[in-house]
Amino acid sequence: DWTMGAYREEAIRKIREQVGDKKVICALSGGVDSSVAAVLIHEAIGDQLTCVYVDHGLMRLNESEQVVGMFREHYNLPLIHADESELFLGKLEGVSDPETKRKIIGGLFIDVFQKYANGIDGAEFLAQGTLYPDVIESVSFSGGPSVTIKSHHNVGGLPEKMGLKLVEPLRELFKDEVRALGHELGLPASFIGRHPFPGPGLAIRCPGEITREKLEILRKADAVFIDQIRKHGLYDDIWQAFVAILPVKTVGVMGDGRTYDFACALRAVTSVDGMTADYYPFTHDFLGETATRIINEVKGINRCTYDITSKPPGTIEWE
Ligand code: XMP
Numbered sequence: 001d002w003t004m005g006a007y008r009e010e011a012i013r014k015i016r017e018q019v020g021d022k023k024v025i026c027a028l029s030g031g032v033d034s035s036v037a038a039v040l041i042h043e044a045i046g047d048q049l050t051c052v053y054v055d056h057g058l059m060r061l062n063e064s065e066q067v068v069g070m071f072r073e074h075y076n077l078p079l080i081h082a083d084e085s086e087l088f089l090g091k092l093e094g095v096s097d098p099e100t101k102r103k104i105i106g107g108l109f110i111d112v113f114q115k116y117a118n119g120i121d122g123a124e125f126l127a128q129g130t131l132y133p134d135v136i137e138s139v140s141f142s143g144g145p146s147v148t149i150k151s152h153h154n155v156g157g158l159p160e161k162m163g164l165k166l167v168e169p170l171r172e173l174f175k176d177e178v179r180a181l182g183h184e185l186g187l188p189a190s191f192i193g194r195h196p197f198p199g200p201g202l203a204i205r206c207p208g209e210i211t212r213e214k215l216e217i218l219r220k221a222d223a224v225f226i227d228q229i230r231k232h233g234l235y236d237d238i239w240q241a242f243v244a245i246l247p248v249k250t251v252g253v254m255g256d257g258r259t260y261d262f263a264c265a266l267r268a269v270t271s272v273d274g275m276t277a278d279y280y281p282f283t284h285d286f287l288g289e290t291a292t293r294i295i296n297e298v299k300g301i302n303r304c305t306y307d308i309t310s311k312p313p314g315t316i317e318w319e
Helices: 004-019 032-048 063-074 085-092 098-118 132-140 145-151 158-162 175-184 201-205 212-231 284-297
Strands: 023-027 049-055 079-083 123-127 165-167 240-254 257-270 301-306
Touching: 004 032, 004 165, 004 175, 023 032, 032 049, 032 123, 032 175, 049 063, 049 098, 063 079, 079 098, 085 098, 098 158, 098 201, 123 158, 201 212, 201 240, 212 240, 212 257, 212 284, 240 301, 257 284, 284 301
Parallel strands: 023 049, 023 123, 049 079, 123 165, 257 301
Antiparallel strands: 240 257
C-alpha cells in the first residue's frame, strides 16, 4: 500500500545508509523542493546536515526573514544565512542585459555557496531537491531551455568542482508528491502551496537596470498585489502572480500636483508546468481596486497596467 508515510520511512533509511556518519550541505532556496529535501534529510541525519541560504538581496518583502525564521525556529535546522546582498547588488550595478544578469547571479551564487560550504569541515555530500521531471528533462533536452531554467537552482557543475557526492531524496517524485511529502513532514500548507519563484528573483522582474530604489518600490507593489489576490481567495487558482516594475516613468496627477513616477505591470497566469500559460481573467473590479491600492499605497508608482500576454508567444517572467 503506497502512502507518503511509507515513502518517508524508506527515504530516511536510504539517506542514513548513503551518508553514514558524514556531513551533508544543502543550498536552501526557500522553494518547496529544497525545503522538503532539507527537512527530510534533517530528520534522517540530524545536525550532520548544514543548510546555506544564499541571500542575494533579490527576494520579496520580508521573504528571507520568513524562510530563515521558519527553518531555524520551527525545525531547529542548522542554517547559515549568507547575507550577500551587497555583493550581488554591487555586481549588478549598471547591468541591463537579461542574460548577463542571470549569469552574474548564477555565478555569484555558486561562489558564495562554495565559500560557506568550505567553512563546514569535512562535508562529503551535497543535497539537492531534484525531482523526477528534472531528471527526465536533463536527459531529453540536454542543453536546451529547461536546463537553463533550472540551472541556477541546481548549482550545476558544483558537485564535481567541490568533489561532493549528491544526495537527492526526491528524485523519484513528481511535484504533487513532493507537496504531499512536505505536508507529511509538517511543513505549513501556506508554505507548500507557494507559487514558484525564479532563482534570479526580483532581478528578472525589474527589466533593465536594477537599483535599490526600484527594488524597494517593486517589493511594496508586489506585496499589495499578492495581498489582493489572497483577500479575494484567488491565490490557489493562480500558477504565479507578481509585479514587474517598468524602466519608464510617466506623468500622473495626485491632489494638486503632477507626479512623475514609475509604471508597473501586474502579471498573473494559470499553467500546469510553466511551459505554457494563460493570463488570469481577473474581473475589471479586481483590477481597478488593485491599481488604486498600489498607486495609493506605494510611493514611486503612479501607473499600473495588466499584462494579458499568454505563453507562447510571451514568457511568464518579463526577462
Ligand atoms: P518563463 O519566463 O521562461 O518562466 O516563461 C517559466 C518558469 O520558469 C521560471 N524561471 C526561472 N526559474 N531561474 C529559475 O530558477 C531562472 O532563470 C528562471 N527564469 C524563469 C519562471 O518563474 C516560471 O515559473
